[in-house]
Amino acid sequence: MKPFATIFCAVLLVVSSASCKKHSNGTASGDYLIIGTAGGFVGGASEPYYFINGTQFKKDTSLKFHTPPSDNNAFNFSIVLPSPAFDSVKGLLQQIPAELISGGSQSIGGIWPDFGYTEVRASINGKQYVWLFQADITKSSQAVQDFEQKVHVVFNYN
Secondary structure (H helix, E strand, O other): OHHHHHHHHHHHHHHHHHOOOOOOOOOOOOOEEEEEEEOOOOOOOOOOOEEEOOOOEEEEOOOOOOOOOOOHHHOOEEEEOOHHHHHHHOOHHHOOOHHHHHHOOEEEOEOOOOOOEEEEEEEEOOEEEEEEEOOEOOOOOHHHHHHHHHHHHHHHHO
């Protein structure tokens, strides 16, 4: 009877652990971007956040945030966008200007409190970055301005 109880408990443990639902937010180790908008007087993010890595483009399905979460695990990137959408953004990870990477996390441009900002979170070679593109980035280099314009392509998939 003892071997049966041991086997029964082992099978029960395997079945129960396999049926557990685990929260998967789509972020991964490796290189990726998380892009969204937030801030302003209208109460926070007006667009969902998006996740881009070397193989997928995903949309966040969690609630809209008044303030975006500081922890990337709070997002739920569960909608995988179609191949044409991915094709339009897949190069963004390789197009980040060197001056952004060398400058680290930063707020870029003049702040207009009612305008909000575009947030780009990046993981590159294991290092985390957060860039906040404010309303007026005209004093930034052309490379930074071009990158910020390319980032806005992701919002076409809302």
